Amino acid sequence: EAQVTQNPRYLITVTGKKLTVTCSQNMNHEYMSWYRQDPGLGLRQIYYSMNVEVTDKGDVPEGYKVSRKEKRNFPLILESPSPNQTSLYFCASSTRGFGGNEQYFGPGTRLTVT
Amino acid sequence: AQSVTQLDSHVSVSEGTPVLLRCNYSSSYSPSLFWYVQHPNKGLQLLLKYTSAATLVKGINGFEAEFKKSETSFHLTKPSAHMSDAAEYFCVVSDREKTSYDKVIFGPGTSLSVIP
Numbered sequence: 001e002a003q004v005t006q007n008p009r010y011l012i013t014v015t016g017k018k019l020t021v022t023c024s025q026n027m028n029h030e031y032m033s034w035y036r037q038d039p040g041l042g043l044r045q046i047y048y049s050m051n052v053e054v055t056d057k058g059d060v061p062e063g064y065k066v067s068r069k070e071k072r073n074f075p076l077i078l079e080s081p082s083p084n085q086t087s088l089y090f091c092a093s094s095t096r097g098f099g100g101n102e103q104y105f106g107p108g109t110r111l112t113v114t
Numbered sequence: 115a116q117s118v119t120q121l122d123s124h125v126s127v128s129e130g131t132p133v134l135l136r137c138n139y140s141s142s143y144s145p146s147l148f149w150y151v152q153h154p155n156k157g158l159q160l161l162l163k164y165t166s167a168a169t170l171v172k173g174i175n176g177f178e179a180e181f182k183k184s185e186t187s188f189h190l191t192k193p194s195a196h197m198s199d200a201a202e203y204f205c206v207v208s209d210r211e212k213t214s215y216d217k218v219i220f221g222p223g224t225s226l227s228v229i230p
Contacts, residue, residue: 004157033218040123042204042220043158090157102148103218105157 002027004106006091012112013081021076021109023091031094032074033058033103034066036087043090049074081113116141118207118221126227133177133192135224137205140186147188148206149179152223158204164188175199200228 004025013019025032030051035043035058045058049068063085065077074093078085088110092103121136139145149161162173169181175198179190188205205221 035220040222042118042222044220045218092158102160102163103158105159107157108155 002104004091004093004104006089006106006109008109009107010110012114014114015082016080019078019081019111021078021089021091021111023074023076023106024072025074025091025093025104026072027093027095027104028071029093029095029104030071031096031101032068033092033094034064034074034076035090035092036060036085037090037108038087046076046089081111083113085111086113087111116145116207116209116217116219118205118219120203120205120221120224122224123222124225124227126229127195128229129197130194133190133195133199133226135190135203135205135226137179137188137190137221138186139188139205139207141207141209143209145207145209147179147181148208149173149177149188149190150204150206152202152204154201161190161203195226195228197228197230200226202226 007022033048034046037043044060046064047066049055055066088108090108091106094101094103117140119138147164150158151161152158161177162171164171164181172178177192179188203224208218
């Protein structure tokens, strides 16, 4: 089954404790992206990747890191989480560019930072 | 610069009545436009997309949207609401501001409630 998986689905952590949210897709997609969803703001892009070893900042990259060492995986790293990073996070992938192409979304990771 | 406005944060309709979710966009180039749906505690799923072909786009589950360039609108409609349509709906615009990347902007979302 074609899918995007994220782990963990739920995470409660404390300020400053490094964490990683994993994302994996089995569709051989080149493009991958991370979003955060906050009430009234829709989804905002954090980072995206156009291929292995090619990543770039989205609209809200502060406090986040990513890497793309393999085509299928695109982990999101919070080196020192803060309460304002409490949010719902989605990973997405797409065959080529996002323009005109459907993005396939993971189920989401709900992160709470206390 | 791109932007997306969803004119209603919440819409409530009775089952069997028409649905209209409004979206206006701003784009400097030739945009691609999408509607995604998010059911409670689920990821997002594509409903339909416009990519410069027919201006009336049909999607899944009986939804359709019409691209009106003169009005910079891409409203989502359905003739008859079903209880299973209750969800959050996002209008999305994408176009090529850079040569190698299509920037994607999500609207804030419209929550649709369907009353039995």
